[in-house]
Amino acid sequence: MSKFPKMNYPLYIRSIPTENELKFHYTVHTSLDVVDEKISAMGKALVDQRELYLGLLYPTEDYKVYGYVTNSKVKFVMVVDSSNTALRDNEIRSMFRKLHNSYTDIMCNPFYNPGDRINSRAFDNMVNSMMMQVC
Amino acid sequence: MEGLTLSEAEQRYYCDLFSYCDTESTKKVASNGRVLELFRAAQLPNDVVMQIMELCGATRLGYFGRSQFYIALKLVAVAQSGLPLRVESLNTVKDLPLPRFVMSKNEQESRHTALYSSDADNPASYSGVIPPPPGRIQVKKGSVSHDAVQQRTSADQQESTSPVVSPQQSPPTSPHTWRKHNRHPSGGNNERPLAGPGPFWAPFSEAQPGSSASSDPIWSGHSPPPHQENWVSFADTPPTSALLAMHPASVQDQTTVRTVASAATTNEIRRQSSSYDDPWKITDEQRQYYVNQFKTIQPDLNGFIPGSAAKEFFTKSKLPILELSHIWELSDFDKDGALTLDEFCAAFHLVVARKNGYDLPEKLPESLMPKLIDLEDSTVGEQTGEVGYSSSPAEAPPSKSPSMPSLNQTWPELNQSSEQWETFSERSSSSQTLTQFDSNIAPADPDTAIVHPVPIRMTPSKIHMQEMELKRTGSDHANPTSPLLVKPPDLPEENKMSSSVKFTSGNTVNGYSSSDSYASDPEQIGSTVTRQRSHSGTSPDNTAPPPPPPRPHPSHSRSSSLDMNRSFSVTPGQQQAGVVAYPPAVPPRPQPSQGAGPHVHRPVDAEGLIAHTSTSPQQIPEQPNFADFSQFEAFAVSGVNKEEEDEIETHSEVLQVEKPSDSASSLRVAKADGRVEDKAPANVPTSAGKGTTPLAPPPKPIRRRLKSEDELRPEAEEHTQKTGVIAAVLASQPSIPRSVGKDKKAIQASIRRNKETNTVLARLNSELQQQLKDVLEERISLEVQLEQLRPFSHL
Numbered sequence: 001m002s003k004f005p006k007m008n009y010p011l012y013i014r015s016i017p018t019e020n021e022l023k024f025h026y027t028v029h030t031s032l033d034v035v036d037e038k039i040s041a042m043g044k045a046l047v048d049q050r051e052l053y054l055g056l057l058y059p060t061e062d063y064k065v066y067g068y069v070t071n072s073k074v075k076f077v078m079v080v081d082s083s084n085t086a087l088r089d090n091e092i093r094s095m096f097r098k099l100h101n102s103y104t105d106i107m108c109n110p111f112y113n114p115g116d117r118i119n120s121r122a123f124d125n126m127v128n129s130m131m132m133q134v135c
Numbered sequence: 136m137e138g139l140t141l142s143e144a145e146q147r148y149y150c151d152l153f154s155y156c157d158t159e160s161t162k163k164v165a166s167n168g169r170v171l172e173l174f175r176a177a178q179l180p181n182d183v184v185m186q187i188m189e190l191c192g193a194t195r196l197g198y199f200g201r202s203q204f205y206i207a208l209k210l211v212a213v214a215q216s217g218l219p220l221r222v223e224s225l226n227t228v229k230d231l232p233l234p235r236f237v238m239s240k241n242e243q244e245s246r247h248t249a250l251y252s253s254d255a256d257n258p259a260s261y262s263g264v265i266p267p268p269p270g271r272i273q274v275k276k277g278s279v280s281h282d283a284v285q286q287r288t289s290a291d292q293q294e295s296t297s298p299v300v301s302p303q304q305s306p307p308t309s310p311h312t313w314r315k316h317n318r319h320p321s322g323g324n325n326e327r328p329l330a331g332p333g334p335f336w337a338p339f340s341e342a343q344p345g346s347s348a349s350s351d352p353i354w355s356g357h358s359p360p361p362h363q364e365n366w367v368s369f370a371d372t373p374p375t376s377a378l379l380a381m382h383p384a385s386v387q388d389q390t391t392v393r394t395v396a397s398a399a400t401t402n403e404i405r406r407q408s409s410s411y412d413d414p415w416k417i418t419d420e421q422r423q424y425y426v427n428q429f430k431t432i433q434p435d436l437n438g439f440i441p442g443s444a445a446k447e448f449f450t451k452s453k454l455p456i457l458e459l460s461h462i463w464e465l466s467d468f469d470k471d472g473a474l475t476l477d478e479f480c481a482a483f484h485l486v487v488a489r490k491n492g493y494d495l496p497e498k499l500p501e502s503l504m505p506k507l508i509d510l511e512d513s514t515v516g517e518q519t520g521e522v523g524y525s526s527s528p529a530e531a532p533p534s535k536s537p538s539m540p541s542l543n544q545t546w547p548e549l550n551q552s553s554e555q556w557e558t559f560s561e562r563s564s565s566s567q568t569l570t571q572f573d574s575n576i577a578p579a580d581p582d583t584a585i586v587h588p589v590p591i592r593m594t595p596s597k598i599h600m601q602e603m604e605l606k607r608t609g610s611d612h613a614n615p616t617s618p619l620l621v622k623p624p625d626l627p628e629e630n631k632m633s634s635s636v637k638f639t640s641g642n643t644v645n646g647y648s649s650s651d652s653y654a655s656d657p658e659q660i661g662s663t664v665t666r667q668r669s670h671s672g673t674s675p676d677n678t679a680p681p682p683p684p685p686r687p688h689p690s691h692s693r694s695s696s697l698d699m700n701r702s703f704s705v706t707p708g709q710q711q712a713g714v715v716a717y718p719p720a721v722p723p724r725p726q727p728s729q730g731a732g733p734h735v736h737r738p739v740d741a742e743g744l745i746a747h748t749s750t751s752p753q754q755i756p757e758q759p760n761f762a763d764f765s766q767f768e769a770f771a772v773s774g775v776n777k778e779e780e781d782e783i784e785t786h787s788e789v790l791q792v793e794k795p796s797d798s799a800s801s802l803r804v805a806k807a808d809g810r811v812e813d814k815a816p817a818n819v820p821t822s823a824g825k826g827t828t829p830l831a832p833p834p835k836p837i838r839r840r841l842k843s844e845d846e847l848r849p850e851a852e853e854h855t856q857k858t859g860v861i862a863a864v865l866a867s868q869p870s871i872p873r874s875v876g877k878d879k880k881a882i883q884a885s886i887r888r889n890k891e892t893n894t895v896l897a898r899l900n901s902e903l904q905q906q907l908k909d910v911l912e913e914r915i916s917l918e919v920q921l922e923q924l925r926p927f928s929h930l
Contacts, residue, residue, distance in 0.1 A: 104470075105464070105470045106464075108442070108467065108470045108471065108472040109442075109460050109463045109464055109467070109472075110442030110443055110445060110446035110463065110472065111446055111449075111456050111459045111460035111463055112460055119457055119460065120460065120461070120464055121461055121464070121497060122464050125497070
């Protein structure tokens with residue numbers, strides 16, 4: 001999973017054990033376009049917490065990409081294997097919620113400058129635990 | 136000089152001292168400068184020092200090796216105890232107290248600051264680094280350390296070279312700080328301070344394994360004699376502090392000059408981070424210091440320090456931003472971007488520890504967590520309630536264990552009583568339990584969020600929802616299936632109960648109750664599961680209308696159907712016999728011979744049909760038709776056919792009516808999958824044939840029946856034709872008196888039979904109508920439920 005701020009540069013990227021980092025990076029970046037598209041399409045209802053996004057499912061790649069946008073235009077993108085069929089919408093949403101909460105916690109830290117890479121250990125732990133749950 | 140035997144305490148002490156003097160970390164040679172300083176600190180006359188040095192062989196060697204150093208130390212002890220310096224005295228003197236080194240403040244500070252200044256030019260930095268405290272120390276000798284701390288603080292603020300407060304000062308200035316603190320707790324507490332460093336140093340043993348630990352008992356055992364009290368303790372502690380200062384220094388990265396105050400604080404902390412087991416504990420003095428610092432920023436002890444101010448404050452500590460960030464994360468429990476006094480103290484303590492070479496913990500140590508204050512239980516409870524409940528809906532802290540302890544942030548007045556600390560430890564454990572509890576809540580929270588969509592899954596009963604919830608906490612994978620698995624058993628029961636009538640109607644309609652529906656049940660259940668899953672997954676997309684509800688098991692068909700079955704089962708035999716018998720009777724008709732031919736065929740066909748349908752008991756209702764059909768002669772048959780047609784049509788109509796209602800009522804419960812499938816293909820022929828609306832086809836028997844209907848239809852057409860012929864025949868009856876008489880009897884018999892059939896069928900019809908009404912009611916109720924639940928699917 002990774003998260004991007006407004007300018008669409010990654011603040012944080014973490015991969016599930018199969019470390020095909022590069023492929024995930026690529027996927028995530030391409031998905032950003034779709035995310036932006038959705039954001040612009042929304043217009044009014046800016047407060048769209050749940051942006052469940054299953055569209056990006058390549059038959060070959062066999063994984064799903066989920067997106068989530070906060071009010072401050074920080075985007076979270078999550079890529080999971082399709083083999084994880086048990087991952088339901090609700091779980092994805094809860095994971096995004098957790099991510100969002102952790103992100104706000106980081107924001108509260110006066111030592112953290114928005115736009116920096118996220119180096120928080122607590123955040124890392126949370127993300128790791130979440131990914132362990134899934135895999 | 137040889138064979139120096141040291142007691143264990145001595146051994147350790149000397150080792151520490153050696154390490155202290157081992158500025159170059161050679162572990163072999165003590166730098167002369169240090170050694171000399173040490174000796175000077177021993178407050179021995181110089182000539183004695185020289186003598187010692189000679190004796191230990193340093194002058195010979197030109198340096199202090201470890202053995203020389205030890206010897207020298209022992210000689211110092213000897214000298215201090217007033218014994219003449221002799222080589223022999225080294226080993227002969229027993230119970231020699233450990234050498235005491237009293238260093239002047241200046242020397243200490245200079246040494247210490249020199250240790251820690253980034254520019255490790257010891258002599259040079261002395262003057263520049265030496266903070267004012269020396270003078271202050273003199274003043275403070277008689278004062279309470281509390282005041283001393285404050286004075287120090289103020290002085291520091293006045294002349295601090297680096298930003299105040301932050302305990303950037305490492306150990307260097309600890310000695311005088313220690314002095315103060317030793318003084319402060321005065322008599323009885325001498326042990327404590329001494330004990331403090333011991334265990335405190337133990338943690339430091341990470342840096343210097345063994346040596347610090349070794350010094351512990353030395354120091355503790357070395358309680359100053361009462362008369363010397365503070366000074367002695369000071370004397371003792373400084374070297375220790377020096378030693379300890381050494382240790383972190385060797386480990387730590389060079390830091391810039393710090394103020395005395397912070398150094399003092401650091402030393403306080405170090406020394407008083409008391410128990411070996413809990414290096415993170417904040418001592419009273421430390422806490423006092425923190426509080427004072429807090430006051431400088433935020434006069435109100437119950438208030439908050441905003442994040443920016445705290446950032447500025449802690450940035451002065453010159454720790455890397457990353458570490459400061461981590462410290463903040465650890466200490467800010469409620470993640471509000473502001474520090475309460477508790478949080479502030481914890482953060483301060485962490486900074487101090489980090490400065491001293493401790494690694495930052497991953498999680499906040501218990502002793503640093505905000506205290507669970509029991510002084511104001513009500514407020515605690517309130518806060519607990521507020522914070523706890525506010526956090527749970529927000530789901531913010533779920534993953535963060537310290538969130539629960541943050542509840543206890545009622546900061547009563549700063550009671551530095553020991554009991555507070557004890558209770559603190561108690562509470563910290565309870566806080567831990569709370570944290571555990573919170574973490575238990577944590578997984579539940581997402582689940583509660585997940586529970587919300589549960590209704591989407593269209594579980595009609597709360598029990599199912601709860602089950603789903605529970606199962607979701609357990610494993611997510613099982614969830615989709617579990618509730619579904621739970622449901623079908625219930626649903627069939629419900630359906631059994633509710634649609635028993637329907638089923639019987641189905642029975643009557645098809646008669647083929649048992650085997651077929653039983654067989655279809657498992658399939659239906661499976662299909663139910665899949666269907667429901669698809670429903671849950673695509674709740675807004677209710678594409679396929681749910682199949683009709685399952686028919687109850689055919690444990691008991693309606694009596695009428697039984698009767699019918701019985702009656703019809705009985706009759707076919709007879710009728711079949713009759714059929715066999717009759718055909719020969721047909722040919723005698725002269726005119727209808729042509730018609731008889733076909734009629735013969737027809738009975739034959741009917742026979743065939745009967746034989747075909749007799750396999751299925753559900754055909755029984757139809758059989759009479761066929762039976763009648765076959766029995767009757769042409770015109771009679773035609774009449775029967777007409778009736779059959781009508782009956783069949785009524786039946787099909789009833790079926791048709793039933794089917795939509797069934798479809799509707801089986802919105803949620805989809806058991807009659809087989810039936811649906813069966814009905815579907817049968818629908819085609821019916822629709823094609825009769826032009827009726829496509830319906831969920833009844834099971835095969837019905838299909839067969841419909842087929843038979845289809846078959847009947849052309850036959851019916853024939854019959855009509857035949858009817859016409861028969862009518863013509865009848866008209867021409869007079870020409871055949873004999874057959875007429877026979878026909879009359881046959882006709883009457885057939886009429887009687889028809890009437891019976893009529894009554895039976897009429898009764899059947901009425902029952903079916905009743906069932907229809909019930910089914911419609913069910914359908915309505917289910918639709919209402921659906922509507923109620925449907926909105927949730929859009930969330």
